[in-house]
Amino acid sequence: MISEKVDYGKGSVERLPVSVFKSNQIGSIAVAEQIARIIRSKAAKGQQAVLGLATGSSPIKVYDELIRMHREEDLSFEHVVTFNLDEYYPMSNRSTKGYNYFMHEQLFNHVDIKPENIHIPNGEISIQEVHDYCADYERKIDEAGGLDVQLLGIGRTGHIGFNEPGSHLESRTRLVKLASLTIQDAVNDFGREELVPSRAITMGVHSVFKAKKIIMLAWGEKKAPIVKEAVEGEVNEKVPATFLQKHPDVEVVLDEHAALHLSRVKTPWVSSVCDWDARLTKSAVIWLSRKLNKPILKLTDEDYRLNDLNDLLALYTDSQALNVEIFNALQRTITGWPGGKPGVDDKNRPERAEPQRKRSIVFSPHPDDDVISMGGTFLKLAEQGHDVHVAYQTSGNIAVFDDDARRFMEFYKDLNHVLSEDTKAADQHFDEVVAGLANKENEYTDLPLVRTIKGLIRKGEAAAGARFVGLADDHMHFLNMPFYETGKVDKKGLGEEDIDIIVQLLREVKPHQVFAAGDLRDPHGTHKVCLDAILAALAIVKKDDWAKDCYLWLYRGAWQEWDIEEIEMAVPLSPVDLMKKRKAIFKHQSQKDSPVFPGDDKREFWQRSEDRNRETARGYDQLGLTEYEAMEAFVRYEF
Structure with missing residues (x-):
C-alpha cells in the first residue's frame, strides 16, 4: 500500500476528506489499489464490481496501474461492469477524440473485461433518441445495483462529469451544453475551438450519487483554485463539485500542486499553530503586507496580532526585526547580473561571481x-x-498552420524554378505536400514531409x-x-x-x-x-x-x-x-x-509575457x- 502522503495537518475549514500525495503517480497508484480491493472483494463473494469511470488526463495513471495489476498480479476484470460518466455529442464511436476510443485505448483493450459489460454514452444516436437513451442508461445503472465506486475528475468550472455550473443535485443522465471554459480546455485535444463539440451526454449529479464511494482526482497547479472552492466552499450550483459534500463517502485525492490553494497549505497560520521555518515566515509576512496593502517595513506589532500571526511575532524581538529580515531576503533576490557580477562579494547574491565568464x-x-x-x-x-x-x-x-507549410513549400518550388533547370523533384514534393494537406486523416496527422517542413x-x-x-x-x-x-x-x-x-x-x-x-x-x-x-x-x-x-x-x-x-x-x-x-x-x-494552440488566454504571447x-x-x-x-x-x- 502506498503511504507517501503529504502531512499538512488537518484542514479545519475543509468540508470534504482530502488526501494529498507527493505526486500524481503515487496518488494514482493508491486509488488503483482501492479499486482493485473492491474488485477482488466482490469477486470473492461471487458478485460483480460496478465501476463508474472517468476520462481526461486525471485517471490515466490509475488505469495504467490497473493494467499493470492485471498483467502482473492477476487482477481480473471478467466480473467487472463499467459505466462511463460522459461523451461528447455528437461524436463518432470511432473518433480518436471521443471517450469511447479513449477508454479502450487507456484501459479496456488491455484487460479481460467482457465487451457487453462496458457502458459508455453513445455520441452517435440521433437527437430524437437522446431522451429515451439517457433514461435507459440511468435504468441500467440501477439494474446493476448502483456503482460500487465512482471515479471523478474536476474541471476548472467545477464540473464533475459534464455537470456544468447551474446543474442541480437531482440531475440525471442527460444532454448538456458545455461551458466556454470547458470548451477552451479541450482545444489541445481537438486543435481548434470550433472543432470542440458544444454538447455532451453526461451522467447527472444524482446519478453519480448512486455510487457507494466517490473518489475525485485532481493533479497540477491549474486545478488548485477550483479544488479550494470544491473542498472549502459552501454547497452551491455555481461549483457542482461542492455537491459532493452531501455524499456520505467521498475522498478527494490530490498531488502537492493541486493542494497549493488549500488554506492548510497556503495560509496555515489562519487555522492552526505553525512550525515556523524561513519559507513559511516569508510567506506569512508577504501575505500580511498584501492583505493590508502596506509595505513590509511599515507593518506593526498590532498588524501581526490582529491577523493571526501572534505566534510568529513571538519568535522575534518586535515586528521591525522581522520586517527587516524579510525585506532584506527579498532584496537579495534582485540582480541585474544573472550570470553573477564579477569582482564583488557574492555571499548574498543569487549567483556566484566566479568564474566571470560562465x-x-x-x-x-x-x-x-x-x-x-x-x-x-x-x-x-x-x-x-x-x-x-x-x-x-x-x-x-x-x-504550425497548414497555410504556412504550403506557403513555404511554394517558396521552395518557386526558388527551385529560378535556380535550377531540373524542377521535377521540387514540383513532385510540392504536389505531395498539397495533397497531404488536403487529405489529412484529422487536424494534426501530417505526412512526414509536412512535419519536416513545419519543423x-x-x-x-x-x-x-x-x-x-x-x-x-x-x-x-x-x-x-x-x-x-x-x-x-x-x-x-x-x-x-x-x-x-x-x-x-x-x-x-x-x-x-x-x-x-x-x-x-x-x-x-x-x-x-x-x-x-x-x-x-x-x-x-x-x-x-x-x-x-x-x-x-x-x-x-x-x-x-x-x-x-x-x-x-x-x-x-x-x-x-x-x-x-x-x-x-x-x-x-x-x-x-x-497561434495554433493559444490556450484560454486571448492575448498574444508577447503580451502575456510582458504583463x-x-x-x-x-x-x-x-x-x-x-x-x-x-x-x-x-x-x-x-x-
Missing part, C-alpha cells in the same frame, strides 16, 4: 519558450559576455530569435527529442534516447548554469516531460567534476510566474530590455497574432522594494 545552457521545450519566458535574462547573459548556448528540445512542428519553419524562427539575442549558429542546438515526434497532439512517454540527447549536450558544454522550464506543477504538458528529461540527465552526470559547480535555474512558462515568496533570483528589465525581448519574440512569426513580467515587478514594488519596469523570475533547483 558557460550557460538555456533549455527551451518549444522553439519559442526561451525568448517568451526569459528573453530579457537571455539578452543580459549574452551582453555580459557569458558563453551562452540554447537548446530547443522539441521541433514544435504540430504548432524547419519553427527552427528558422528560433534561430532568428537566438541571433537577435546575440548567439552564433554553433551555439544553437536543435535536439528534436523523439518523444515529441508522433505527428499528433498525444506524445510518447519519455525514453532513454531522449535523456541521452540531453546527457550528451551537457557533457559537451559542461555548463556552470542551466536554465530550464520549471513547470513542475503541470503533470501533463510537454514542458514537464522536457524538464523530466533534464533532471534525469543531470542525475546521470552529477558526479562529473563540472556538474559539482553547476546551478539549475527554473523559469516558468508564458502563462504563470513564480510566487514572490518562491523567487530566488529576480532579474530587473528596463523599458529598453522589454522592447528587445518583444522583438526577439516577434521573430517567431508562425506564433504571431493567433507577467510587469506584474512581478509591481509585486516587489508593493512590498516596498525598488520599482522596476519588469522582472523575470527564477527558482534554483537542487539536483
Whole structure:
C-alpha cells in the first residue's frame, strides 16, 4: 500500500476528506489499489464490481496501474461492469477524440473485461433518441445495483462529469451544453475551438450519487483554485463539485500542486499553530503586507496580532526585526547580473561571481519558450559576455498552420524554378505536400514531409530569435527529442534516447548554469516531460567534476510566474530590455497574432509575457522594494 502522503495537518475549514500525495503517480497508484480491493472483494463473494469511470488526463495513471495489476498480479476484470460518466455529442464511436476510443485505448483493450459489460454514452444516436437513451442508461445503472465506486475528475468550472455550473443535485443522465471554459480546455485535444463539440451526454449529479464511494482526482497547479472552492466552499450550483459534500463517502485525492490553494497549505497560520521555518515566515509576512496593502517595513506589532500571526511575532524581538529580515531576503533576490557580477562579494547574491565568464545552457521545450519566458535574462547573459548556448528540445512542428507549410513549400518550388533547370523533384514534393494537406486523416496527422517542413519553419524562427539575442549558429542546438515526434497532439512517454540527447549536450558544454522550464506543477504538458528529461540527465552526470559547480535555474512558462515568496533570483528589465525581448519574440512569426494552440488566454504571447513580467515587478514594488519596469523570475533547483 502506498503511504507517501503529504502531512499538512488537518484542514479545519475543509468540508470534504482530502488526501494529498507527493505526486500524481503515487496518488494514482493508491486509488488503483482501492479499486482493485473492491474488485477482488466482490469477486470473492461471487458478485460483480460496478465501476463508474472517468476520462481526461486525471485517471490515466490509475488505469495504467490497473493494467499493470492485471498483467502482473492477476487482477481480473471478467466480473467487472463499467459505466462511463460522459461523451461528447455528437461524436463518432470511432473518433480518436471521443471517450469511447479513449477508454479502450487507456484501459479496456488491455484487460479481460467482457465487451457487453462496458457502458459508455453513445455520441452517435440521433437527437430524437437522446431522451429515451439517457433514461435507459440511468435504468441500467440501477439494474446493476448502483456503482460500487465512482471515479471523478474536476474541471476548472467545477464540473464533475459534464455537470456544468447551474446543474442541480437531482440531475440525471442527460444532454448538456458545455461551458466556454470547458470548451477552451479541450482545444489541445481537438486543435481548434470550433472543432470542440458544444454538447455532451453526461451522467447527472444524482446519478453519480448512486455510487457507494466517490473518489475525485485532481493533479497540477491549474486545478488548485477550483479544488479550494470544491473542498472549502459552501454547497452551491455555481461549483457542482461542492455537491459532493452531501455524499456520505467521498475522498478527494490530490498531488502537492493541486493542494497549493488549500488554506492548510497556503495560509496555515489562519487555522492552526505553525512550525515556523524561513519559507513559511516569508510567506506569512508577504501575505500580511498584501492583505493590508502596506509595505513590509511599515507593518506593526498590532498588524501581526490582529491577523493571526501572534505566534510568529513571538519568535522575534518586535515586528521591525522581522520586517527587516524579510525585506532584506527579498532584496537579495534582485540582480541585474544573472550570470553573477564579477569582482564583488557574492555571499548574498543569487549567483556566484566566479568564474566571470560562465558557460550557460538555456533549455527551451518549444522553439519559442526561451525568448517568451526569459528573453530579457537571455539578452543580459549574452551582453555580459557569458558563453551562452540554447537548446530547443522539441521541433514544435504540430504548432504550425497548414497555410504556412504550403506557403513555404511554394517558396521552395518557386526558388527551385529560378535556380535550377531540373524542377521535377521540387514540383513532385510540392504536389505531395498539397495533397497531404488536403487529405489529412484529422487536424494534426501530417505526412512526414509536412512535419519536416513545419519543423524547419519553427527552427528558422528560433534561430532568428537566438541571433537577435546575440548567439552564433554553433551555439544553437536543435535536439528534436523523439518523444515529441508522433505527428499528433498525444506524445510518447519519455525514453532513454531522449535523456541521452540531453546527457550528451551537457557533457559537451559542461555548463556552470542551466536554465530550464520549471513547470513542475503541470503533470501533463510537454514542458514537464522536457524538464523530466533534464533532471534525469543531470542525475546521470552529477558526479562529473563540472556538474559539482553547476546551478539549475527554473523559469516558468508564458502563462504563470513564480510566487514572490518562491523567487530566488529576480532579474530587473528596463523599458529598453522589454522592447528587445518583444522583438526577439516577434521573430517567431508562425506564433504571431493567433497561434495554433493559444490556450484560454486571448492575448498574444508577447503580451502575456510582458504583463507577467510587469506584474512581478509591481509585486516587489508593493512590498516596498525598488520599482522596476519588469522582472523575470527564477527558482534554483537542487539536483
